[in-house]
Amino acid sequence: MKALLALTVIYIGTFFAVIQGSSQHSVKAAQQASASVSGGTAAAQSNVSIDPLKEADIRSLMELLGARDLVGEGASNAIEQARERLRSTVPNNDTGQAFVNTFTTSYRKKFDADQVTDELASIYDKHFTEDEIKGLLQFYGSPLGQKVAMEMPKIGRETQAAVRVASGKAAREALAEAKQENPGVGQAARLGMGQGRWQQRRGQATHEQTAQQQDPE
Incomplete structure (x- = not known):
């Protein structure tokens, strides 16, 4: 049961890490994504130390959990934000719209x-x-375990929405209190x-430019 709770934390945490990372640092996230090519080699090397039999079980567990789909969904939400x-x-x-479209297309490619997903294998191996992996495989291979895996992304989204509403x-x-x-x-x-800030600056600049044209002195 402790192992199940720990995995649940990691499962939701992985989802939030992808979403929150982009929410707070959208452009920085794109820069980090562009470095994924060079980081890929390091990620592959990090899996070398995993026992082959254990890694096979971890991969099976990740498949049962739909880990790759979770990563893809998190990335899509992050990109949209x-x-x-x-x-x-x-x-x-x-x-401006063309610029945003170019950014979005490049972000998705990178x-x-x-x-x-490969890095997740190392994370599971570490924790x-x-x-425990075999025990989790047994659980997530059961009907209840499959329901947990199916419902967890929904719980993550609903939790995120609740946090967003409460935070706002x-x-x-x-x-209001500070004011x-x-x-x-x-x-x-x-x-x-x-x-609004950009439009305000733009409107102010246009106003100043008009005033200068009317009164060059």
Whole structure:
């Protein structure tokens, strides 16, 4: 049972790691993904130390868990979040959209799901003994285990949504309280500037340019 709980933590943690990493550092995530080619060799070497029989069991376990599908789904969500965040920082026109599309296409090509899946084998090897892997294989080969594997991604998504809602509510309330306790300071502050900030700067620049044209002196 302890092994099952530990695996559950890793299972959900892997999902969140992919999502949160992009949510907080969208462009950086793309840069890290572009380095996957050079990192692939190191990942392959990291699996050399795994006992062949144990690695075979780990691969079977990962297949039962749908680990590769989990990685792919997490990457797709991460890419979409990165796309939305990037859109908020570029001009809202055809040129800006083309830039975002180029980024998204390149991001998808450079993300190596196979490499991440290979790294998961090393992670499982580090956290579980051969006997524990066999026990987990037995569990996840059962009807209940298959249901756990099937429902875990859904639980991850629903948990992520719940965290996002609670986090947004707390952030809004904290900002309102900070403004109330500090009158005259930060009254114009708001959360999620993004596109609005770019449009505001653009509008201000256009206004200043128009004013200069009307009054060159």
